[in-house]
Amino acid sequence: MSGWTVIGVLVVVSLASIAAWYLAPKGDNQTVWRSSVILTLAMCYLMWAITYLAQLHPLAQPRRSDLRPEYAE
Template sequence: MGGALVFWVGLLICGVCVGAMFTFKSRSDPTLWRTCTILSLTCCYLMWAITYLAQLHPIIVPKRDDLRIDL
């Protein structure tokens, strides 16, 4: 599971957003529902992708302090 997972989940989210375009046609205010759904999905995806990629390739490598050197 590497960076390709971000790409595949992004495609899944795009598919759900396209599906939302056709789902909310019968509501009282379809533009509001579509906008809220697509914006929520996009923000959740971006937050997840940034967090996932930051953990996948950290900028600062953690160092362990509990290692002992036996002399």
């Protein structure tokens, strides 16, 4: 696991967004369709990336609670 995974997924999401832009069905709702798909991809990516990075580099270190206080440090 590395931080390069986040960049790789960003490239995939960017390509999917570009594809959604050009493959959007023509019509009155083309702008709505494009915006919905691209925003959905962007928000899903952000949620995944934040969760992934939080697990990759946690802010708080886990502590064992089943140890006696003198051995907890």
